[in-house]
Every structure is written in structure tokens, then in C-alpha cells.
Amino acid sequence: MWAVYVAEAEKYDKGLVESWKGDMEGMLIFAGLFSPGLVAFLIESYKKLSPDSGDTTVLLLAQISNQLAAAANGTAFTILPQAPFTPPTSSLVCNILWFVSLGLSLTSALVATLVEQWAREFMHKADMRSAPIIRARVFSYLYYGLKRFEMHMLVEITPLLLHASLLFFFAGLVAFLIPVNTVITVITAILLSVVAALYLILTILPLNYIDCPYQTPLSGPLWRFARWLHPGSPPDPGHSIATGQTEIMAEAVFRKAVSDDEERSSRDRKALIWTMKSLSDDNELEPFIDAIPDVLFGQNARRSIVYTDHIQALIDDPQVRLLDRIRTLYKSCDTGLLTSEASSRRRISSSSNMGGGKSGNSQ
Incomplete structure (x- = not known):
């Protein structure tokens, strides 16, 4: 009996862990490609937060030229006080958004690395004993530990950090283009608004159609929040039998797929x-x-x-x-x-x- 449980639990847990590792590896690759590009933009944009040495040189040369001209004409020359440097608002907004984006990207890579480590540790602990009854109890203990500490939720939310990083980058890109050219800024803003609207639609669709294959990292948390607010709302919500917690979307999909209708x-x-x-x-x-x-x-x-x-x-x-x-x-x-x-x-x-x-x- 326990050997059967171990076989089924091992198959389920390995599939779960492999899916987590696959998601995290994809995130690490994307973050590794995205972060260097973002740094290149930051190197160019953060210079606008401090006075341009070239502009300062031009100003000093102009003052020297005016002073020499005044001396030649025998007139007095008064050096006007230089106004304190104030970075443009668009540059401030752009750099704030891009630095936040870089921080979120690196954080998502860190969390993805930790999740991979936790997944390996989970399977290692489960395989440390050979007796079926002991392995069964270890599998059960560790799995319900995952449920108790909401590791499923953490894995669902982790890609959201990378998506938020992209959102901040695109918003900063619009701010970066404002002083460059109005037409380019408007076109870019429209395109990014369309992308944001599609993202919102993909997030909401699974909340109403549980068989919808499209979803975003926000869909899972929103699903659970909606079921917590309205436990009687469709599509056929419920609670996890084993833990009494609000079920995750995958559990709802399985239950809906086998429901007798x-x-x-x-x-x-x-x-x-x-x-x-x-x-x-x-x-x-x-x-x-x-x-x-x-x-x-x-x-x-x-x-x-x-x-x-x-x-x-x-x-x-x-x-x-x-x-x-x-x-x-x-x-x-x-x-x-x-x-x-x-x-x-x-x-x-x-x-x-x-x-x-x-x-x-x-x-």
C-alpha cells in the first residue's frame, strides 16, 4: 500500500519539481539577457542626472571671451552667478524607473536560483530513505510543508517580478524619449499601451474560463483572492481537501475536468x-x-x-x-x-x- 503511494507521490513530485525548475531556468536565461541591455540604457541615461562637463566648459570659455572683450573695450565685466543644476524631470523619472527595473530583474534571478535550490533539496530529502512507509511519510510531510508555506504561490509570483521589471523598463523608455521626439514618444506609448492591455486580458481570462490556456503570473494570485472573497463564485470553486486552503488553479482545472456533467x-x-x-x-x-x-x-x-x-x-x-x-x-x-x-x-x-x-x- 505504501509502495503504491510512494510511486504515485514520487511521480507527482518529480513532475512538479521539474516544471518549477524549467520555469526558473527560463527566467534566469531571460534575466541574464535583459539585465545587460538595461544596464546599457542606464549608462547612457544616468549622465543626465549630473551637469554635463562639456556644457560647463563652453560656459567658462564664453565667460573668458566676454571678459577679454570687456578688457579690450575698457568696460567692466561682471560674472553672473551660475544657476544650480537641476536635472530634467523626464530624466529623473526615466532613471528611477530603470533602476527599479534593474533591481527587480536581479531579484527575480536571485529568487529563481533559490527556488531551484529548494526544489533539489526537496527531492533529496524525499529520497534519503528506502523503506516505503518512511518515504511515504517523508513525501507527505514535505509536500504539506510546501502547501503550508505557500511555495506554489511563491513560484507563481516569482515571474511577476520579471514582468514588473519589463513594465518599468517600458515606462522608463517612454520617459527617456519625451525630450528626444514627441512623435516617437507617442507611437511608443501607444504600442506599449496595447501590450499592457493584452497582458491584462490574458490575466483576467483564466478567472472566468478555467480551461483557458492563457494566463500570467498574476492570474493565480488573483484567482485565489477572488475565491477567498467570493467562495461561491464560478467556475465551481472550492477548497483543498487535504489542507482546507483555497485551492490553486491547477486543482480547480483537475476537478473541473473530471466533474460529471x-x-x-x-x-x-x-x-x-x-x-x-x-x-x-x-x-x-x-x-x-x-x-x-x-x-x-x-x-x-x-x-x-x-x-x-x-x-x-x-x-x-x-x-x-x-x-x-x-x-x-x-x-x-x-x-x-x-x-x-x-x-x-x-x-x-x-x-x-x-x-x-x-x-x-x-x-
Whole structure:
């Protein structure tokens, strides 16, 4: 019993950890490419926060020239006090945004490195013991520790730091272009506004359509916050059975996918039809045909009405023609290409399903 739990838990945890490591490695690569480019912009922009030595030199030369001219004319020359340097507002805003962007980018890289380290440590601790019951308890203890300290949430939020860094960079880019050219600034601002609007749409879509493949790092936290505020809101929210906490989006997806409703039945039917269309070889088709009686009757030998409809759909579909495929499979037993054992097994499977198909048609 515990060995089965260990096998399932190990498979789940390894998949979870590998997905985390993949996400973090992608973040590290992006941050490594983004940060040097941002530094190049900063090197150019921060110079505007202090007086330009070239401008100071020009001012001094102008004063010397005026002083020499005044001396030649015999007139008095008064040196006007130099106004204190004040950096342009656009330069201040630009540099603030870009330095914040650089800090967020480096922070995201640091957190990504830590998450990779924590993930490796998690799997190492889980594999330190060989006895199934001990490993099972270690797996359980460590996993619910992840749930307790919201590591899933941390992994979801970490990419948000990098996305926020990009947002600050783009905003700083607009501020940087303001004194350069108004037309370029407006065009850039419009394009970035469109990108921001698309990002917002991608963030909100999964909150209303749980099967939506598009989401951002904000989607998960917003999902949990919305379910915490409105525990009865769709789509079919709930709580984690194991911990009593508000479920994460992945748990909601799994529960919605297996919920007993008409949508699931329609998806099952489409999946079976697609499977039959994909099975072009008899060796691939045989396991599918062999499993039909188990699907129809199960262990209690009672016909499943739902799967009867699905099998009937396979029979009626002109692109599938299940009975014709079964008859063709049956005829392949006489080609002499199979061993006697394989031919006998295929013949029994095909003949039993041809009978079941006819029975299903008669009903």
C-alpha cells in the first residue's frame, strides 16, 4: 500500500519539481539577457542626472571671451552667478524607473536560483530513505510543508517580478524619449499601451474560463483572492481537501475536468473519436478494441449507458466506422503474419466486440 503511494507521490513530485525548475531556468536565461541591455540604457541615461562637463566648459570659455572683450573695450565685466543644476524631470523619472527595473530583474534571478535550490533539496530529502512507509511519510510531510508555506504561490509570483521589471523598463523608455521626439514618444506609448492591455486580458481570462490556456503570473494570485472573497463564485470553486486552503488553479482545472456533467461527456466522445482516427496500425488498434468490453461493462458486469453512447458514436461516425475497423482487424488474423497466440488473442477480441457492437446497434 505504501509502495503504491510512494510511486504515485514520487511521480507527482518529480513532475512538479521539474516544471518549477524549467520555469526558473527560463527566467534566469531571460534575466541574464535583459539585465545587460538595461544596464546599457542606464549608462547612457544616468549622465543626465549630473551637469554635463562639456556644457560647463563652453560656459567658462564664453565667460573668458566676454571678459577679454570687456578688457579690450575698457568696460567692466561682471560674472553672473551660475544657476544650480537641476536635472530634467523626464530624466529623473526615466532613471528611477530603470533602476527599479534593474533591481527587480536581479531579484527575480536571485529568487529563481533559490527556488531551484529548494526544489533539489526537496527531492533529496524525499529520497534519503528506502523503506516505503518512511518515504511515504517523508513525501507527505514535505509536500504539506510546501502547501503550508505557500511555495506554489511563491513560484507563481516569482515571474511577476520579471514582468514588473519589463513594465518599468517600458515606462522608463517612454520617459527617456519625451525630450528626444514627441512623435516617437507617442507611437511608443501607444504600442506599449496595447501590450499592457493584452497582458491584462490574458490575466483576467483564466478567472472566468478555467480551461483557458492563457494566463500570467498574476492570474493565480488573483484567482485565489477572488475565491477567498467570493467562495461561491464560478467556475465551481472550492477548497483543498487535504489542507482546507483555497485551492490553486491547477486543482480547480483537475476537478473541473473530471466533474460529471454533459460537457465532460461531450469531451470524452470527441477524445475517443480522435483516438480512433489516430490509430492507423492494427497493432495500435488492438489494445483499444480489447478494452471496449471493460469500458462498457466494468467489473460489475453492468452496462454503462454513458459509454454505450460513446461506442455508438464511434460506430455511427462516418470517418471512424468502428465495426468496419473491427472486421478488418478480424480478417488480419488470417494473413499469416501473426503468431498463433497473437492471432488467437486478436480473433477473440475482435469477434467479441463485433457481437457487442451488433448488440449495441439492436438496442
